[in-house]
Amino acid sequence: IQCIGVLTSGGDAPGMNAAIRSVTRAAIAEGMQVKAIYRGFRGLISGEIREFHTEDVSNIIQRGGTILRTARCDEFTTPEGRKKAYETLKSEGIDALVVIGGDGSLRGAAALSAEYNYPVVGLPGTIDNDLYGTDITIGYTTALDTIMEAVDKIRDTASSHDRLFIVEVMGRDAGFLALNGAIATGAEAAVIPECAIGPDELTRTLKQGLRKTKNSSIVLVAESEVTGGAIGVARRVRELYPEFDVRVTILGHIQRGGSPSATDRILASRMGIAAITALIEGQRNVMIGIKNSQLVYVPFSRAIKGDKAINRDLVNAVSILST
Ligand code: F6P
Numbered sequence: 167i168q169c170i171g172v173l174t175s176g177g178d179a180p181g182m183n184a185a186i187r188s189v190t191r192a193a194i195a196e197g198m199q200v201k202a203i204y205r206g207f208r209g210l211i212s213g214e215i216r217e218f219h220t221e222d223v224s225n226i227i228q229r230g231g232t233i234l235r236t237a238r239c240d241e242f243t244t245p246e247g248r249k250k251a252y253e254t255l256k257s258e259g260i261d262a263l264v265v266i267g268g269d270g271s272l273r274g275a276a277a278l279s280a281e282y283n284y285p286v287v288g289l290p291g292t293i294d295n296d297l298y299g300t301d302i303t304i305g306y307t308t309a310l311d312t313i314m315e316a317v318d319k320i321r322d323t324a325s326s327h328d329r330l331f332i333v334e335v336m337g338r339d340a341g342f343l344a345l346n347g348a349i350a351t352g353a354e355a356a357v358i359p360e361c362a363i364g365p366d367e368l369t370r371t372l373k374q375g376l377r378k379t380k381n382s383s384i385v386l387v388a389e390s391e392v393t394g395g396a397i398g399v400a401r402r403v404r405e406l407y408p409e410f411d412v413r414v415t416i417l418g419h420i421q422r423g424g425s426p427s428a429t430d431r432i433l434a435s436r437m438g439i440a441a442i443t444a445l446i447e448g449q450r451n452v453m454i455g456i457k458n459s460q461l462v463y464v465p466f467s468r469a470i471k472g473d474k475a476i477n478r479d480l481v482n483a484v485s486i487l488s489t
Contacts, residue, residue: 168198169260169261170198170219170445171200171215172202173207175239176292177292177381178422179268179293180232182232182304184438185227185289186266187227189264192442196446201258202217206236207271208294210242211241211247213257225298227426228426230422231423232279255284266304287440289441291304291307294336294337294343295337295470298469298472298473299474300453300462303427314350318331325381328382337358344356345358345480349487351386354385355372357388357393357399358390359390359392449464
């Protein structure tokens with residue numbers, strides 16, 4: 167492999183820049199040329215590409231977002247779109263591709279590699295942590311810290327006013343942020359799609375707490391049709407218990423920004439090097455994952471299976487700690 171391409175795709179995640187830096191420098195250290203592709207698969211289709219040298223990735227490890235920009239590209243989900251992308255790769259002389267992104271991006275990467283027998287390695291870049299085969303994804307721990315800081319502030323006003331706050335966090339149908347966010351902030355409950363607790367159970371838990379010692383409560387809700395989001399949960403709680411003074415906060419895209427945590431920087435740096443090593447070893451169509459601190463190769467087909475399980479111990483922990 168003489169020349170690799172690198173792109174970021176889908177929702178941005180803190181640590182993507184650290185990953186771009188690592189992929190670029192590891193490839194250059196191996197004597198490869200690096201071509202940076204802007205705006206994800208859209209830029210691959212339109213040819214928005216330029217060569218990267220080591221200085222192009224200086225002073226970015228601490229920055230959130232992605233210097234390569236990112237996009238969600240509908241055209242790439244079609245065979246015609248992927249054909250155009252493949253033609254760009256050929257005409258640019260790019261021999262292999264490193265894709266940094268989440269579930270949708272790795273699905274696209276897998277389709278491209280299957281149709282054209284083209285070498286692609288993926289790095290799990292998403293705050294959602296919803297990729298199978300890796301304990302954590304790049305961006306997840308930073309998003310968790312952001313949630314924790316925001317909910318700590320909400321707690322101040324919640325307790326001043328004796329209120330119940332229902333806080334919605336991101337996760338695109340996955341409860342990792344909500345569940346661990348609830349543990350980190352001492353929330354009374356986490357409503358997540360993987361094991362949604364009904365409004366009755368939720369309000370019972372809250373009432374118990376309020377009756378005993380608490381004058382305010384915080385509940386974290388994962389965005390999802392299954393949970394109904396924070397607005398849906400608040401509506402049901404208000405119907406059942408009009409005496410609760412309920413407020414809703416949707417944290418939204420604040421969760422995607424900010425300087426990456428040390429964990430995300432180190433993870434992205436290790437995974438970027440591993441992507442280049444994987445390509446040199448002849449690995450194809452795998453995502454780099456981390457399991458028990460060890461880097462592993464996860465076939466795309468497994469990574470995007472969509473059934474990464476929630477740890478039941480964590481669900482129990484929220485319940486035990488809210489008593
Ligand atoms: O996948 C990352 C994510 O932030 C999800 O948690 C969320 O559902 C989605 O992206 C939001 O996407 P957009 O940036 O297109 O609003």
